[in-house]
Structure formats: structure tokens, C-alpha cells
Amino acid sequence: MSKKYLRKLMKQLRCSRHRRKEIIGQLALELEARVEQGETEEAVLAQMGAPGEIAKEFNATFSIEEKRKYRREKWGRIAAVIVGILLILGIGIYWVLPKTYDIGESKIFDKEAVRQQLEQVVSFVEEEDYEALKNCSDEQMKAFFSGNDLKEAKQLFGDEWGERQAFGNMYIAEVHQMGEANAVAQFNTSYENVSVTYTLIFDEDMRLTGLWMK
Numbered sequence: 289m290s291k292k293y294l295r296k297l298m299k300q301l302r303c304s305r306h307r308r309k310e311i312i313g314q315l316a317l318e319l320e321a322r323v324e325q326g327e328t329e330e331a332v333l334a335q336m337g338a339p340g341e342i343a344k345e346f347n348a349t350f351s352i353e354e355k356r357k358y359r360r361e362k363w364g365r366i367a368a369v370i371v372g373i374l375l376i377l378g379i380g381i382y383w384v385l386p387k388t389y390d391i392g393e394s395k396i397f398d399k400e401a402v403r404q405q406l407e408q409v410v411s412f413v414e415e416e417d418y419e420a421l422k423n424c425s426d427e428q429m430k431a432f433f434s435g436n437d438l439k440e441a442k443q444l445f446g447d448e449w450g451e452r453q454a455f456g457n458m459y460i461a462e463v464h465q466m467g468e469a470n471a472v473a474q475f476n477t478s479y480e481n482v483s484v485t486y487t488l489i490f491d492e493d494m495r496l497t498g499l500w501m502k
Contacts, residue, residue, distance in 0.1 A: 290319055293333055300343035303350050304357035311346060363444050370500060389462040396492055397471045402460055406473050406488050409496055413438065414452065425496040432499070441501065450480020470497065
């Protein structure tokens, strides 16, 4: 019971992994000591309170730097998942195999239409317009644009991007996999204070199915 309790608490702590392990370790030792003194595990956990309430109290005491570490680690995990998905889909292979085609010769996609759509998506990202992003995305991507996920992802590059200065050279290709065609674009965008490389993926209906920033 205590292990399940501590796991729930650990998941709700908004701090670095190192700090979470430190807190959980201290609580586990306290729990063990009280049980050895004759208290029941159930009674100790009841006195400690619900995991969510304890996590809330801890979260209120964390410094700004600790919270930033949490966000960096969180988005590092999300980035790893995204990279894993891209690898599973074979996006990396698309760039080097014959299944990658010149978008200018495509019978499915219009290069200028893809360019206009990707510029629109970038504008929505800059404005943090979640609803507009959802409206132009498939169901899987809509879940990503819920809440403050996008805002936190942008903060990894800095709190103030500044005005957009220019788009860099754009590589846009048509890629085929398992009978499906996608338009994949990769390009750099410079702002007053940062530079961001975008990778965007659109399906045949020009819905956004993938977004990656680095």
C-alpha cells in the first residue's frame, strides 16, 4: 500500500527528478520508522493525508529554478516520446530512401499550398492560438494542443522570443509509407532572441499530423 501511495505522490510533485527521489526517500524512511515503533501503515498514511494534498504543499515551496528543472525534464521526456514515434513511423528513413519525392512534382500536394499552411501553423504557434491549431490538426495532435503544453514547450527556448525576423530555407518533400502520403517540411525560423527549427507533417487533407521544434 505504501509503495502505491508514494508512487502517486511522486507523479504529482512538480520538481526535478533528483528532488522527487529525495522527498520520496525521506517520506519512506519516516513511514518505516513509525511502523517499527508500533503504528500501522494504514494509520500513518491516513495521518499523512491524500497524495495530492501533500504534493500540493510541496509544490508551493519549490523555487522558480526547481520548477524550471521540472519543465525541462518534462519536455525532455515528451521530446523522447516524439522522437520515438517519428522513428517508429520511419520518418528518418523517409529522408534517404526512394520513397521521398520532390514536392514540386507531386500529384497530391501543391507546394505553395503546403508553404502557406506551414507558415499559418507557425503563426498559430507564435500566438499560442490553441483553438486554431486544433482546427487544422488531426485527432492525435489535438490532444497535444490542450492546456498549457505548447506554452511550456516554447519556454524551453526562452520566455521572450521577440518578433519573427525571417524563415530560412525550407525543405519540403512528399513521403509515402504504408500506402499513405504526407507532406514533410523542415525549416529554420529566426526571431529577435532565439532561432527555432521546425519540422511539420501534413496528411493528404492538409491536416497537421506532426510538429517538432528544436
